[in-house]
Amino acid sequence: MGKNPSSISVTSHAKVNLYLDVRGRRPDGYHEILTLMHEISLHDRLTFTAIPRGIRLQCDNPEVPRDSSNLAWRAAALLKRRSPGHGGVHIVIEKRIPPGGGLGGGSSNAAATLRGLNRLWGLGLKQEELEALAARIGSDVPFFVRGRAAVCRGRGEIVQPVRLKERYYYVLVLPGFPVSTPDVYANLRMTLTSPKGRARLQHGVMGETNARKGAIMPYNRLESSAFRLYPVLRRLKKEVLAVCPQGALLSGSGSSLFGICRTRKEAWVAREKLSRRLKAKLMVVQGRL
Numbered sequence: 001m002g003k004n005p006s007s008i009s010v011t012s013h014a015k016v017n018l019y020l021d022v023r024g025r026r027p028d029g030y031h032e033i034l035t036l037m038h039e040i041s042l043h044d045r046l047t048f049t050a051i052p053r054g055i056r057l058q059c060d061n062p063e064v065p066r067d068s069s070n071l072a073w074r075a076a077a078l079l080k081r082r083s084p085g086h087g088g089v090h091i092v093i094e095k096r097i098p099p100g101g102g103l104g105g106g107s108s109n110a111a112a113t114l115r116g117l118n119r120l121w122g123l124g125l126k127q128e129e130l131e132a133l134a135a136r137i138g139s140d141v142p143f144f145v146r147g148r149a150a151v152c153r154g155r156g157e158i159v160q161p162v163r164l165k166e167r168y169y170y171v172l173v174l175p176g177f178p179v180s181t182p183d184v185y186a187n188l189r190m191t192l193t194s195p196k197g198r199a200r201l202q203h204g205v206m207g208e209t210n211a212r213k214g215a216i217m218p219y220n221r222l223e224s225s226a227f228r229l230y231p232v233l234r235r236l237k238k239e240v241l242a243v244c245p246q247g248a249l250l251s252g253s254g255s256s257l258f259g260i261c262r263t264r265k266e267a268w269v270a271r272e273k274l275s276r277r278l279k280a281k282l283m284v285v286q287g288r289l
C-alpha cells in the first residue's frame, strides 16, 4: 500500500424527503419517523488537508459556523478520538447548499468528513462502522454515508438503501430564511398515524406506478407544524403545486420546498413560471440514481 494522500476533495450532496411520517414521540425526546430520502445533484465540495495537529475549518459562506458547532468539525473530532495518531486536518467547505433549508447540508458535510478522513488517514473503516459513528453526530448523518435513496427509520438513523425505479427532477424553492428543526418537531400536533402512510411509501419505493399520480405519493407530516410557524410556506407550496401537479412538498422541516417533475424540460418550464410569480431563489436539480 502507498502512502496516504496529503489532501483530498469529496462532494457532499443535499437531499429532499419524498415522504416523511412521524409515528410518535420517543422517551429520549426524539420522534420516531419513517422517511424516504433522496440525494440531489446540488452539492458542496469539501477538501481535507493533513496538518500537524488540531482541526481547522474554513467556509466561503459566513453564515456557516467554523467551530465545534459545525457537524463537519464534530465528525473530524469524533474520528480523531476514535483513531488517534493521525495528526490534524484543515477542512475547506465550498458551500452551495443553503444552511437551515431542510436540505441536509450540515449532516451531509459531516458524512463527507467521515468518508474523506477515512481515506486521508487510511483508517480502513467499513461502511457500517462509518454509519455507527454518523448516528452519534445527528439523525440524518448515517443516510449520507451511502447517499442516493434510502428509507430511514428510528430517529432517521436506521438506513435501508432503495433503488428508485423512476428518474426525478425537482424545482427547489429556497425562501431565504432558516427554520429550526427542534421548533418544528416541538410544534407538531400528533394525531393517530394513518396506516395509509406506510402503504403509500411501500407503493412508491416498489415502483408500482399509480398511472394517474406517478410512483411516489409525496407526503410530509412536518408540513402542518412548519406552516403554522411560517404561514408564508403554505402559500409558497400552493404556488409550486400549481405548476408541478405531480406533487410539491416541504423538504424535512423546511424552509425549502420542492416540486416534483418527471423530465428536465418539465422542471425548467415550472421554474420559468414560478420565476414570474415568486421572489424566492429557484433551482432545477436532479435526483441521484
Ligand code: C5P
Pocket (backbone or CB within 6 Å): 029, 030, 031, 032, 033, 137, 138, 139, 140, 154, 155, 156, 181, 182, 183, 185
Ligand atoms: O439528530 P439531530 O441533531 O439532527 O436532530 C435535531 C433536532 O430535531 C433534535 O434535537 C430534535 O428536537 C428534532 N428531531 C426529532 N426527531 C427526529 C429527528 C430530529 O425530534 N427523528
